[in-house]
Amino acid sequence: MKVVHTIEELHAAVRDLKDITLVPTMGNLHDGHISLMRLAKQQGGPVVASVFVNRLQFGPNEDFDTYPRTFQADAEKLEKADVDIMFAPSEKDMYPVPQEYRVVPPDSLAGILEGYFRPGFFNGVATVVMKLFSAVRPVNVVFGKKDYQQLMIIRRMVEQFALPIKIIGAEIHRGENGLAMSSRNGYLSAEQLAEAPNLYKILKTAVNQVRAGNQDLDALEKQAMDALKARGWVPDYVSICR
Structure with a gap:
């Protein structure tokens, strides 16, 4: 090289x-x-x-x-x-x-x-x-x-x-726990690394709802935001792009 x-x-x-x-x-x-x-x-x-x-x-x-x-x-x-x-x-x-x-x-x-x-x-x-x-x-x-x-x-x-x-x-490269690989994952503590895969799980729940025919995207975005906040996250946004 x-x-x-x-x-x-x-x-x-x-x-x-x-x-x-x-x-x-x-x-x-x-x-x-x-x-x-x-x-x-x-x-x-x-x-x-x-x-x-x-x-x-x-x-x-x-x-x-x-x-x-x-x-x-x-x-x-x-x-x-x-x-x-x-x-x-x-x-x-x-x-x-x-x-x-x-x-x-x-x-x-x-x-x-x-x-x-x-x-x-x-x-x-x-x-x-x-x-x-x-x-x-x-x-x-x-x-x-x-x-x-x-x-x-x-x-x-x-x-x-x-x-x-x-x-x-x-395609996104993920660990076995679903966490997307990122250079900034190194900033996370052990506790935060254990919690981080829940982001993917919550977003995946919204994706599955859309694929099942749920068209109330505003409600799904709110559900995902609320689920993250309930776990102590402070998300900037959740957006299902139309």
Whole structure:
């Protein structure tokens, strides 16, 4: 596996490659990320994985400074997954000058759900992803369905800018207890880790109700919110998207 750190090194590394599949990540890789790499390898061409903690998508009181940077462990996992190129820029490498031009998704997509509670988050995501698209020139890009709103925003961005890129949504990778794999699961205490799978169980109950024909989605959302609050959770929202 080739490891590159600057945009110039990346350009040189991909210059003669065709049919590249890109997997953008923020590092601190886990089995869920590795499942994305496996899906990328199935596309048949070379795989580029980016590892970059993007300041633009963090709010002023969020965890940019404390987000785990685990470069060596990430490199070992990517090499084991047979990734061809690891792009691991520093902030200075990625943004040598302040990023004045931004991609701003419409509020109809980015101002709801997670975007409502994290203003500017999806602007930062879309901007760094567009920069990665420009630098790597992939034909395929793999995103996990766990961040479904992000997946929809990137798909729409690709459509709106007529980019010759296929966006591939990868299924959510869960532990045996149903908890979705996430780099931030490491923030949870043992007690919180034991409680966390109840989120999936409560959401699954709502899903089963919808599949059984219950069309009172507002009531189902409220039931799920109430069930979480009864367990001591403080949820921002539960939304069954129409």
